[in-house]
Amino acid sequence: MHLFRYSCNLLSKASPQRVARFCSTIKPNPEPEYPGASAPYIGIPKLTMPKEVTPIPIYRVMATNGCVLDSTQDPNLSKETIQKMFRDMVLLNTMDKILYESQRQGRISFYMTNYGEEATHIGSAAALEQRDLIYGQYREAGVLVWRGFTISQFIDQCYGNVDDAGRGKQMPVHYGSRELNFVTLSSPLATQMPQAVGAAYAMKRQNNDTCVVCYFGEGAASEGDAHAAFNFAATLDCPVILFCRNNGFAISTPSSEQYKGDGIAARGPAYGIATIRVDGTDVFAVYNATKLAREYVLKENKPILIEAMTYRISHHSTSDDSSAYRSAEEVEIWNSDRHPISKLKNFMIQKGFFNETEESSFVSEVRKKVLKQITESEKKLKPNxxxxxxxxxxxxxxxxxxxxxxxxxxxxxxxxxxxxxxxxx
Incomplete structure (x- = not known):
């Protein structure tokens, strides 16, 4: 101790050059690693500013005109699979239009459409296995369409009759199916997220070849449950795909007021979760990303975050009037060439997979089925x-x-x- 004080006293009287030579002869002890983070040291304080962080890129396969931008990214799906993708999106879109009008006529109490987000449903559902467990938010009806949920099941649920699997206890559009591994939807935002992570953890312990997929919107990502889910998924290494549908609006709140920073995808690396951002209007990009995500979570037994960038063309629900907070011109941009159905149609035309007469006949047939089922569902008794x-x-x-x-x-x-x-x- 005395020697240390003596050395310090000498150094205090020495020139800067002598101090530098003295310090260079000292062998530093290895710096201890802090348990809370692994990072290098710096000698000058520096703020990390948001604008300095490179945004996570948006993965896409098709351009607006339906052309595949990189042939190596074409999933090379069969004609039959592509036609099913297209027709399931058209079916959902057609059913939405009729049920929306049904609510406006006072025949059901509530409804939510899926306009503009069809590719996020169908592209992801097509990349999953039927045994994979789905936790939805409330705008994922297309996943059920892909898995085989029938028009009668959709409409019976909205009318809450005796054939509704939920026995009339839920609001319309709160679907669920044990047979299709789709957990019944719940109105409160983000409650499904920690539940999905818990289910994934249980599956991990069972060592089965199944993953959990949890859909949520960017608005739900502001809930505390979302942050708990991210952290539990990361720290417990849960095989769960956290699928965010970023459609730009949390009811009437635009994303610019919902959060700052690089969207929801940026939260993945911050929590230690593998992440990919994808064009949610591109059904092939969503398919490829989800397929990659499923392979990753099952091989690594770890979570992954997908942020699908899309646009909510519809009102939030029948309780909302979006004309109060956005222009009709803005909506029309996304409801034309940028619409996921239009994009896939352009691709199919180029491939020779599209027949206008057949598709018009299909839409007409879907309309007839939906209208007939509404008439039948209305006549059915309510549960006791x-x-x-x-x-x-x-x-x-x-x-x-x-x-x-x-x-x-x-x-x-x-x-x-x-x-x-x-x-x-």
Whole structure:
């Protein structure tokens, strides 16, 4: 200790040159690595500014005119697969138009369309296996279309009748199917995200050849559940594909007011998650990216984040009027050449896969099926009203039994005030 003080005293009186020579003779001890981060040292303070970080690029396969930009990225899907992609997107688009009008006529209480985002549904669904488990948000109906959910199942759910698998307990468009491995949707934003990560962790422990796919919007990514999901997925190495549909709007809030920085994709590396950003209007780009993502999560047993850049052409829902916060001209740009259906149609025309007469006939047939099913679904009875108390607990607790008895007495006393004939006995 005395020697150290003596040396310091000498150095304080020495010239800068002598101090430099002295320091050069000292062999530094290896710097300890901090447990919280692995990074080099610097000698001058420097702020890392957002504009200095290179944006994550957007992967695409097709140009707006349907031309494949790099032949090595053409997925070389069969004619039948490409036609199914196109027709599933057209079916979804056609069904959306009719059910949207059905809500406007007061025949159902609520509806959400998928205009402009069809390629994110169909491209990703086509790259997955049927056994893969899906957690959706509420705008992923195309995934169900691809997997075989029928027109009658869609419409029965929206009308909440006896053939609705949810027994009328959910809002319209809150679909679910155990057979198709699609977990029933939930209204609160981002609740599905930590659930999906937990399911992926369970699958990892079972060592099966299955992954989980969790869809969410850029608005949902602002929820606390999203950040918890990212962190758990990364730290627990969960085989989950976190699929963000960035359509530019969280209801009426544009993405420019929703977040700063490089979108949602930038959060992947920040959490230690592999990431890819893709053109969400390009069904082939979405297909390739999802296929790559699935291979990665199963091989590495780690998560991956996909950000699909797209545009919500429709209103957020039937409860929204988007003309209050964006121009019709802006919407039309995305509803024409940039529309995912138009882009794939252009590709099919070049390949000789498209027949205008056949496609017009297909749309006409879909319209007939949807309109016929609406008529049938409207006539079906609603589930027995007592079912509102069932299906939550294995054994109904006393407080629910008391509520059911109170409801029974109320209805018995006021039969004329309720449309009991519309409900199943």
């Amino acid at each position: 009203w007592k079912e509102m108390f069932e299906g939550v607990y294995h054994e109904m607790p006393k407080h629910l039994k008391d509520q059911m008895k109170e409801m029974e007495d109320h209805i018995a006393a006021h039969k004329d005030a309720y449309p009991l004939k519309k409900f199943k006995n």
